[in-house]
């Protein structure tokens with residue numbers, strides 16, 4: 413099975429390559445080699461490489477910056493996936509596209525299912541929602557959209573690596589405790605995508621996250637504890653819970669964005685670990701570099 417990974421230099425794109433299963437032949441293109449906003453280049457690359465499956469891990473992911481750069485977010489998150497869907501349909505390829513829990517408003521009191529109506533709060537969420545709709549509408553029989561939540565891993569830019577840096581530099585951090593979701597490692601998301609790639613009969617919308625529930629504050633406390641156990645941080649880092657109102661950001665974020673992944677677990681026969689176990693694995697990797 414030939415698989416084209418786009419956005420290959422991102423945290424998920426690089427993890428997908430590292431977790432390539434036996435039998436998959438991967439061509440991985442980062443933005444320098446394939447800019448997805450360049451429509452002719454997208455068509456040329458897909459026609460030349462002729463993959464059976466395209467996994468789109470590219471995105472404009474700067475949630476706050478998107479508020480002041482809406483056109484750029486729109487081009488990458490909404491328009492580019494449509495180019496990929498058209499290119500995939502021309503050669504009969506499947507398209508696995510990645511989206512986010514930030515398509516939801518956060519008003520729910522139980523985990524969001526794929527039947528729940530999205531209502532994004534910010535530019536990033538709006539642009540991602542448009543991208544997922546374009547993919548599903550243009551390529552209904554050959555596409556999958558996987559929404560994942562709170563992605564982090566050992567590379568790139570993410571909450572874990574930011575916390576480790578700040579905790580090391582300052583010895584104390586203040587973290588919002590009133591936004592609830594589930595941290596999900598890039599390893600776990602990559603495994604779910606590879607499992608989707610291996611099941612050509614699957615189409616439509618899916619949710620994926622690790623097991624458990626957390627606030628960003630819970631996640632930060634766990635990072636401080638687990639990193640101290642692994643000697644990545646001193647044992648005395650202080651983590652203080654604060655409210656969203658005390659940490660104003662340009663973009664509004666959902667206060668509750670837990671994804672209900674039960675159907676995905678069943679169809680993919682995958683049991684996610686609890687997010688704290690996922691965190692231990694990533695920290696274990698970091699302590700060996």
Ligand SMILES: NC(=O)c1ccc[n+]([C@@H]2O[C@H](COP(=O)([O-])OP(=O)(O)OC[C@H]3O[C@@H](n4cnc5c(N)ncnc54)[C@H](OP(=O)(O)O)[C@@H]3O)[C@@H](O)[C@H]2O)c1
Nearest residue numbers: 419421422423424443447448470471473510512560562563
């Ligand atoms: N990060 C999260 O917390 C989170 C949470 C939920 C869902 N997601 C979704 O998960 C997916 C993977 O995100 P990630 O965390 O791996 O993001 P990431 O680390 O920011 O990687 C995204 C990659 O896309 C590339 N890219 C941007 N514009 C491009 C373009 N025009 N053409 C080709 N590539 C382009 C970026 O390249 P440059 O660096 O050169 O711009 C970057 O390498 C995305 O769909 C994202 O929306 C992320």
